[in-house]
Amino acid sequence: MAVYTDVAAEDLGAFLSGYDLGELLAYKGIAEGVENSNFLVHTSRGYFILTLYEKRVAPEDLPFFLGLMEHLAARGLTCPQPVKNRRGEVLGKLAGRPAAIVTFLDGMWIRRPTATHCAAVGTALAELHLAGADFRLTRRNALSVAGWRPLFEAARERGDTLQPGLCPAIAKELGALEAGWPRDLPQGVIHADLFPDNVFFLGERLSGLIDFYFACTDTLAYDVAICLNAWCFEPDHAYNVTKGRALLQAYMRARPLAPAECAALPLLARGAALRFLLTRLVDWLDVPPGALVKPKDPLEYFRKLRFHQAVASVRDYGID
Amino acid sequence: MAVYTDVAAEDLGAFLSGYDLGELLAYKGIAEGVENSNFLVHTSRGYFILTLYEKRVAPEDLPFFLGLMEHLAARGLTCPQPVKNRRGEVLGKLAGRPAAIVTFLDGMWIRRPTATHCAAVGTALAELHLAGADFRLTRRNALSVAGWRPLFEAARERGDTLQPGLCPAIAKELGALEAGWPRDLPQGVIHADLFPDNVFFLGERLSGLIDFYFACTDTLAYDVAICLNAWCFEPDHAYNVTKGRALLQAYMRARPLAPAECAALPLLARGAALRFLLTRLVDWLDVPPGALVKPKDPLEYFRKLRFHQAVASVRDYGID
Numbered sequence: 001m002a003v004y005t006d007v008a009a010e011d012l013g014a015f016l017s018g019y020d021l022g023e024l025l026a027y028k029g030i031a032e033g034v035e036n037s038n039f040l041v042h043t044s045r046g047y048f049i050l051t052l053y054e055k056r057v058a059p060e061d062l063p064f065f066l067g068l069m070e071h072l073a074a075r076g077l078t079c080p081q082p083v084k085n086r087r088g089e090v091l092g093k094l095a096g097r098p099a100a101i102v103t104f105l106d107g108m109w110i111r112r113p114t115a116t117h118c119a120a121v122g123t124a125l126a127e128l129h130l131a132g133a134d135f136r137l138t139r140r141n142a143l144s145v146a147g148w149r150p151l152f153e154a155a156r157e158r159g160d161t162l163q164p165g166l167c168p169a170i171a172k173e174l175g176a177l178e179a180g181w182p183r184d185l186p187q188g189v190i191h192a193d194l195f196p197d198n199v200f201f202l203g204e205r206l207s208g209l210i211d212f213y214f215a216c217t218d219t220l221a222y223d224v225a226i227c228l229n230a231w232c233f234e235p236d237h238a239y240n241v242t243k244g245r246a247l248l249q250a251y252m253r254a255r256p257l258a259p260a261e262c263a264a265l266p267l268l269a270r271g272a273a274l275r276f277l278l279t280r281l282v283d284w285l286d287v288p289p290g291a292l293v294k295p296k297d298p299l300e301y302f303r304k305l306r307f308h309q310a311v312a313s314v315r316d317y318g319i320d
Numbered sequence: 321m322a323v324y325t326d327v328a329a330e331d332l333g334a335f336l337s338g339y340d341l342g343e344l345l346a347y348k349g350i351a352e353g354v355e356n357s358n359f360l361v362h363t364s365r366g367y368f369i370l371t372l373y374e375k376r377v378a379p380e381d382l383p384f385f386l387g388l389m390e391h392l393a394a395r396g397l398t399c400p401q402p403v404k405n406r407r408g409e410v411l412g413k414l415a416g417r418p419a420a421i422v423t424f425l426d427g428m429w430i431r432r433p434t435a436t437h438c439a440a441v442g443t444a445l446a447e448l449h450l451a452g453a454d455f456r457l458t459r460r461n462a463l464s465v466a467g468w469r470p471l472f473e474a475a476r477e478r479g480d481t482l483q484p485g486l487c488p489a490i491a492k493e494l495g496a497l498e499a500g501w502p503r504d505l506p507q508g509v510i511h512a513d514l515f516p517d518n519v520f521f522l523g524e525r526l527s528g529l530i531d532f533y534f535a536c537t538d539t540l541a542y543d544v545a546i547c548l549n550a551w552c553f554e555p556d557h558a559y560n561v562t563k564g565r566a567l568l569q570a571y572m573r574a575r576p577l578a579p580a581e582c583a584a585l586p587l588l589a590r591g592a593a594l595r596f597l598l599t600r601l602v603d604w605l606d607v608p609p610g611a612l613v614k615p616k617d618p619l620e621y622f623r624k625l626r627f628h629q630a631v632a633s634v635r636d637y638g639i640d
Contacts, residue, residue: 009428009521025426025522028360031349040348040360042426047367106345106362108329201329202345 047104052097075131078208107200107207115246120206122250132189141216151278190223221261225268237303245318277301367424372417395451398528427520427527435566440526442570452509461536471598510543541581545588565638586631597621
């Protein structure tokens, strides 16, 4: 559920007068997104999404995020398109916060994805990587391998309250990943958070990608590894090789993985699992008792990590 | 912020197949309403609101609420109109909860209402009372005078932690209202919760009333008293006689208040202030420490109660 900044109709009306979007007819706060406040806005020109960027998003990163959405949309990828105001800018200020308006995208995110959905995600991810190749801005991934140890230090003291032995296991894995993390695989723009709730479908047709607020410049195959973690495990935490194969084969039809990328995939998948384990663990330990928002289960990613540690080669993910 | 039941796209699609609303294109949880879960739903036929009724709403009351909205809309009052499914029913079941679809209403609620807005509310309230006269269902007001003592008992033990002397003052007021509450004023359908966030405007034109989930059969002038409390005080808790006069005069142009209703208005306004003081107090004491949702300030209504206690006659509200 979104942290929610209230916006007065009068203030939104004044903000919209800087755009060529017609008259404000209605707006509603959307109960989605944990980083920002989002509103559905109805004007005489149609439906739009207004985002107020809350404190977890660094204002200096916004030109990268919004520029990337423009860049990708211009190359045929369906994603929210930032709307320019009359001065040609996509970023404004509302209720004391940086604010942007993007187009409304039809489609629903899939709670129970099938292999068909996974294949569509594989294709879209490869298209994103290809379309991002000539994007001129870069952004360091603060949540890649160099960012994991500070997260671990923040969680170390109380992490074992969740499961005995958790922190020693993380410490060992972290050391191994820091030592062995691949540095020379193909780099580019990655989404870095392409979970099911960020991919819209109309039936089995993928209708768009959203939420580019973790996007950054990093190892492309690491993005694939994030998707394997996010899409190809069952609710009982078992890896579904049919879904994994569908996702990987579809990705490779659009952007073939080099042998070095394939070979690194198990390690990248361990890294992706550790990254979400750590951020979830920090969030979990950070929640005050009695809070209404229940954080996501960190241990889900500990189980995924265990799976990837036991993988012998990329074959175990379903491809040769 | 709404208590939010997640609905899977697959389940919503199946639910919508019982309606003549075309294909599901998108839906978003709305961060509004504390009693129910609300979604904005886009189908090939347009935009609608889906409500899942959570446990604070009694299922046996739903035919009253939905029937009333139908009844009022048929008489020209702009309010959400329940959409019938192919079996002619307005009430279904989704995600284990009673569910209904209503039309989407344009308009915004006004954070800083003017006397012009207050006049529009007065007119709309009178029109609601007139249009409700021939509504055949009835519903007892569980939050009228007979319901206040149980609320007070629930809050009594810890109420003074909010402000010393609060509970003795409430006890005295409660006794006075129980003894003197008027029983023979004109009755009918009242909204009972017509706060600014339940009234939509487009500019200065009132575009609709929403949230009929406290509506009931009760003293019509009590509904006027609720609106005086909700609309005619400033953020510093001072009564604004210009707004009060605008609301009352507009109401009386559409539905003149009988002399007995006018005479009872100060007492009814005290009752209305006590009702919201008590429910807010119970909510306040009920919130776990550290919760993200901050409840509304009960003392706002204690100050309003003090104002009404000092009122000599209806003249102090701005009318003769």
